[in-house]
Amino acid sequence: MTRYESAKQLYEKFGVDVEKAIRTLKEIPVSLHCWQGDDVIGFDHDGPLTGGIQTTGNYPGKARNWQELMQDMEKVISLCPGKKKLNVHACYAIFEEGEFVDRDKIEPKHFAKWVELAKKYGMGIDFNPTFFSHPMCKDGLTLSSPDEEVRKFWINHGKACIRISQYFAEETGVPCVMNIWTGDGYKDIPADRMGPRMRYKESIEEILAEPYDKSKVKPCVESKVFGIGVEAYTTGSAEFSLSFAAMHDGCLPLMDNGHYHPTEVVSDKIPALLCFFDEIALHITRPIRWDSDHVVIFDDETKEMAKEIVRCDALDRVYMALDYFDASINRISAWTVGFRSWQKALLNALVTPNALLKQLQDENSLTKLMVISEEIKTLPFGDIWEHYCETEGVPADESWFNEVEKYEKEVLSKRN
Numbered sequence: 001m002t003r004y005e006s007a008k009q010l011y012e013k014f015g016v017d018v019e020k021a022i023r024t025l026k027e028i029p030v031s032l033h034c035w036q037g038d039d040v041i042g043f044d045h046d047g048p049l050t051g052g053i054q055t056t057g058n059y060p061g062k063a064r065n066w067q068e069l070m071q072d073m074e075k076v077i078s079l080c081p082g083k084k085k086l087n088v089h090a091c092y093a094i095f096e097e098g099e100f101v102d103r104d105k106i107e108p109k110h111f112a113k114w115v116e117l118a119k120k121y122g123m124g125i126d127f128n129p130t131f132f133s134h135p136m137c138k139d140g141l142t143l144s145s146p147d148e149e150v151r152k153f154w155i156n157h158g159k160a161c162i163r164i165s166q167y168f169a170e171e172t173g174v175p176c177v178m179n180i181w182t183g184d185g186y187k188d189i190p191a192d193r194m195g196p197r198m199r200y201k202e203s204i205e206e207i208l209a210e211p212y213d214k215s216k217v218k219p220c221v222e223s224k225v226f227g228i229g230v231e232a233y234t235t236g237s238a239e240f241s242l243s244f245a246a247m248h249d250g251c252l253p254l255m256d257n258g259h260y261h262p263t264e265v266v267s268d269k270i271p272a273l274l275c276f277f278d279e280i281a282l283h284i285t286r287p288i289r290w291d292s293d294h295v296v297i298f299d300d301e302t303k304e305m306a307k308e309i310v311r312c313d314a315l316d317r318v319y320m321a322l323d324y325f326d327a328s329i330n331r332i333s334a335w336t337v338g339f340r341s342w343q344k345a346l347l348n349a350l351v352t353p354n355a356l357l358k359q360l361q362d363e364n365s366l367t368k369l370m371v372i373s374e375e376i377k378t379l380p381f382g383d384i385w386e387h388y389c390e391t392e393g394v395p396a397d398e399s400w401f402n403e404v405e406k407y408e409k410e411v412l413s414k415r416n
């Protein structure tokens with residue numbers, strides 16, 4: 001008997017259909033964020049990263065242009081099991097030599113190369129307007145700015161992004177999740193908290209007034225608790241964003257698990273939102289003490305979020321995207337560890353005997369629930385994971401890192 005066969009038998013003892021779990025996972029897209037590869041800079045400006053987010057570290061070899069970024073992403077794709085989707089920010093528009101248009105004027109053609117990459121791998125594309133790192137972020141404000149001209153610029157950016165999102169959906173045949181996040185807020189205690197929120201609300205409404213096909217474009221609003229230099233007040237707070245999504249048909253709430261107070265957990269929020277929303281979206285990250293955007297690892301809360309999606313039978317109702325960036329380590333490795341970790345978390349959730357555990361809870365057999373929950377933690381999950389990776393044609397063990405080291409030597413070290 002192989003290790004996989006023997007592991008499968010142990011899981012079957014708890015009523016788990018391992019083959020079905022693997023089949024299911026192969027069909028679930030996870031969005032791979034392009035911004036890990038160049039420290040959230042993009043191709044449309046030379047300025048610094050703003051908006052209350054920050055990358056730390058200066059590991060050599062970051063992608064300097066679209067060719068390098070795509071080459072790096074293809075390396076990552078080759079090392080990760082599972083179905084992928086691309087996640088692109090508007091600042092990753094690709095211009096012809098000498099061409100430039102500002103963010104309020106970007107068009108589908110500026111993203112044609114992303115579509116080419118997506119088609120090569122049979123992937124869909126998710127999209128994000130970029131409301132940061134730009135001179136029109138006046139006093140740290142965009143869609144909630146008191147300056148009408150500033151708001152107008154960013155509204156037009158949002159509308160352009162809706163059109164580009166629809167283009168992505170039409171080209172790839174996969175719906176495009178378009179996420180609206182701004183870092184709008186104040187460093188210190190504001191005198192008016194509602195004014196900016198009313199302006200923010202109206203601005204997003206104007207963006208969503210751009211005609212689009214609701215089956216193709218899935219607009220989301222992402223909340224946040226605070227950013228660097230924006231500690232006292234965030235316009236798009238949790239209550240604001242959740243209420244906005246609830247009150248606007250077709251708009252989804254997006255939860256980033258780095259965007260809450262440190263003792264709050266998104267795993268508990270997922271089933272709460274699924275009681276009310278047909279679909280929700282997630283940004284999966286790893287916050288350490290703040291929204292630090294560390295690489296996602298196979299830790300308890302990551303496992304718990306995946307478990308909730310699976311237990312709620314909501315794999316087709318939750319749009320999952322990675323969102324982190326670490327510039328202190330090899331970026332290809334950072335991407336790969338994060339993607340593989342979320343795949344592990346999903347597979348782990350799918351081979352958890354959820355039906356049995358629920359039954360024990362409903363029978364109030366809470367002692368046995370604890371006993372079984374602890375026992376299954378030491379089942380040979382690694383053997384199932386290895387088998388899954390093999391069927392996906394990617395390295396099952398840490399040997400994928402040999403390829404990253406080789407790539408660093410042959411490609412990354414030649415940059416700069």
Ligand SMILES: [Mn+2]
Pocket residue numbers: 222256283323
């Ligand atoms: Mn996010």
